[in-house]
Amino acid sequence: MNKDIATPIRTRTILEKHGFSFKKSLGQNFLIDTNVLHRIVDHANVSDSTGVIEIGPGIGALTEQLAKRAKKVVAFEIDGRLLPILADTLSPYENVRVIHEDILKADVLPIIEAEMKGIEDIMVVANLPYYVTTPIIMKLLTDNLPLRGIVVMLQKEVADRISANPGTKEYGSLSIAIQYYTTAETVMTVPRSVFVPQPNVDSAVIRLLKREEPAVKVDNETFFFEVVRASFAQRRKTILNNLTSNLPNGKQKKEVVEGCLANVNIDPKRRGETLSIQEFGKLSDELYRMLS
Ligand code: SAM
Numbered sequence: 001m002n003k004d005i006a007t008p009i010r011t012r013t014i015l016e017k018h019g020f021s022f023k024k025s026l027g028q029n030f031l032i033d034t035n036v037l038h039r040i041v042d043h044a045n046v047s048d049s050t051g052v053i054e055i056g057p058g059i060g061a062l063t064e065q066l067a068k069r070a071k072k073v074v075a076f077e078i079d080g081r082l083l084p085i086l087a088d089t090l091s092p093y094e095n096v097r098v099i100h101e102d103i104l105k106a107d108v109l110p111i112i113e114a115e116m117k118g119i120e121d122i123m124v125v126a127n128l129p130y131y132v133t134t135p136i137i138m139k140l141l142t143d144n145l146p147l148r149g150i151v152v153m154l155q156k157e158v159a160d161r162i163s164a165n166p167g168t169k170e171y172g173s174l175s176i177a178i179q180y181y182t183t184a185e186t187v188m189t190v191p192r193s194v195f196v197p198q199p200n201v202d203s204a205v206i207r208l209l210k211r212e213e214p215a216v217k218v219d220n221e222t223f224f225f226e227v228v229r230a231s232f233a234q235r236r237k238t239i240l241n242n243l244t245s246n247l248p249n250g251k252q253k254k255e256v257v258e259g260c261l262a263n264v265n266i267d268p269k270r271r272g273e274t275l276s277i278q279e280f281g282k283l284s285d286e287l288y289r290m291l292s
Contacts, residue, residue: 018084029195029198044123046066046070051115054073056077074115078100124147126152130155133154149209150207151206153204155204156201189202224284230243235273239261240269
């Protein structure tokens with residue numbers, strides 16, 4: 001029986017055997033600590049009835065731990081050089097399928113339907129490439145996939161912004177975009193020493209559990225996100241100034257915007273970062289009614 005992939009020695013042996021060199025541009029920082037991997041799999045609550053989508057299997061460190069616990073693992077890897085390595089390292093596991101594709105271009109739903117027939121509990125679990133964490137998470141949430149949730153490693157700074165509460169300096173449009181669809185929680189912080197090569201930022205694992213319904217019911221979702229983005233365009237400006245400067249027609253309709261804020265009991269001098277998602281919902285519905 002082979003030793004786990006995620007040890008410094010086994011990882012070095014695999015890399016040397018295949019003459020693999022890291023591509024920084026693809027966010028290649030591989031995990032070499034099995035305990036960290038076990039904890040990630042625990043936080044995702046993976047069982048033998050779970051189907052897992054992994055993004056970026058690398059040489060298979062996390063994939064292997066997932067394969068031991070899950071019913072099925074489907075892993076998307078952009079770097080073709082890793083495919084023969086994965087075929088080698090993951091050969092003991094029959095429940096793994098590696099797909100050579102950029103996750104941002106992949107049509108994931110038909111793949112889930114084909115590969116995970118009869119599986120109801122589907123989780124995304126990954127150590128994400130840090131150069132594209134936000135687009136990947138947003139794609140997974142907006143593609144309408146039948147997921148229970150997402151447990152991923154990413155830059156600590158981004159994890160802090162995703163799980164931030166109103167009134168903090170980390171809270172912004174990213175917190176709202178993700179908390180609209182999920183409950184978000186940072187479940188682990190991870191030292192740089194558990195990766196090769198070591199990244200130059202701190203890391204954390206977040207758990208996003210999909211809500212049955214979005215956090216707030218709004219009349220027009222696209223407009224809601226426009227209001228949120230406008231409200232945070234310049235963090236030091238008041239909500240009134242940001243909305244009038246950044247919403248289409250906002251400047252000409254300053255009085256309408258002031259009226260809307262008054263109607264939903266939001267002080268025009270407040271800053272966007274103090275508004276809860278529910279307040280943004282009420283405000284966006286009122287602005288939508290009055291501006292469109
Ligand atoms: N899971 C492995 C581990 O934990 O050791 C590797 C994680 S490494 C941080 C990120 C992986 O994502 C790399 O294998 C990289 O080639 C892959 N990757 C980068 N961009 C990708 C994309 N757009 N789609 C799929 N995989 C990607």
